[in-house]
Amino acid sequence: MVIINGRKQERRASMRKSFESDIQHLKDELLLLGSMVEQATLDSVEALKKRDIEASRRIYDMDLKINAKRYAIEEQVMILIATQQPMAHDLRLLASILEVAGELERMGDYAKGIATINIRMGEQPLLKPLVDVPRMAQIGASMLHRALTAFVNEDAETARKIPAEDDEVDLLYNQVYRELMTFVLENPQNIERANWLLWVAHNLERLADRVTNICERAIFIVTGEIKEIKSTYDEFEEKK
């Protein structure tokens, strides 16, 4: 039995056991990279919430590990392409792993960006206690976790459902934005601290958008068709 298109199917005894175990290993590595990014995202917001500068510095170290893992995955994919001549489903999967590893690394950069803001804020207190921002991080991390699971399981059905949850993140982002603007309007001296928090929220909003790209790739592996799933952010950009 093997999992194809998210379903268990009978398949003839494969003649490519070692290639398949290499692919399984790559998927495991990708999941590992995903969980590192997930952790970095949640930790970066937690550190900001607690104004824990040391914790934010640790995100920097984590980012280095995330980048290294991404390059290691990339190299493994290259080696498999060069030595195994993957075709059809295998080719789509390997190309998608390259793409997704890149997405994950960029998400890691967002977490690092949040850490940078905490460090830059130095002694200044938060403009307001964080409520919606941690919520955004939780939803984003959860979306990422499930999208990546759907990706490695080649579960197109689940992958199609996840991007809709991005709307909630966008909603929270707009809420944070409006709230911060009232602080700015009240007192222009709040501008810098409001800007910092807005940047944090923006990073989290972008992270959730990138989850959609992972879902697109999961669907592509199964169907062979690459279709853009529009996020509300894109629509907003188009209307401008």
Add this chain to the structure above:
Amino acid sequence: MDTLDNNRYVIQARNLGIYYGDFKAVTDVNMDIERNKITAIIGPSGCGKSTLLRAFNRMNELVPGSRAEGQVFFDGEDLYAKGVDPVEVRHRIGMVFQKPNPFPKSIYENIAWGARIHGYRGNMDELVERSLRQAALWDEVKDILHRSGLALSGGQQQRLCIARAIAVQPEVILMDEPASALDPIATLKIEELMQDLKKDYTIVIVTHNMQQAARVSDYTAMMMLVNDGSRSGTVIEFGETTKIFTRPSDKRTEDYVTGRFG
């Protein structure tokens, strides 16, 4: 598939079946070979690839007891209709085999002989040079034209056979594993040559090497045994090569091109 279009397609097979005695080796093939394109036929051993290829120029008839059913239209005319001369068919649809098989004659005569037999009356030196140039062999042999064709390397011999096929000015060249006996460099030369040749000819190639099919062909036909115990082969999927190797429609094609069986 049902309409005949001999502008776009040079060969169109309809409900084609091929028997060796009682054994039906190939069954129910419908496919269109587009002009000035390279069409590859792939599939596991014994699925009838070579048999199908040979049906396109009635080469199977050289095997006693073989016969065809259905039609193969070539430029709109049924090749298997009464009164069609198989020798004339093979003149217009040439063939290159797996093992290079030059005549035990000079390089020059290898080219000139077939042309002479087919009644070529023009300037023979020019024809020999043109054919050898088209086969990307001229520069290597121009000073040794009267040496035996058998003295050439395997890759050169195969290009000589291609030059020989070209010399009678066919419309189609059928190639049955043309590079399987050659080293990688000679193989690449043949593949490059095929890209040059398709400007003037239509090429149909049978290959065991899937990467070769992926590299050289515009269209790919996937053959497989019919799953009814008959051991007949047929075309299970036919389409653009890029699609066959990135997102095939048939699960059996998927399993074959990804190396899961075959």
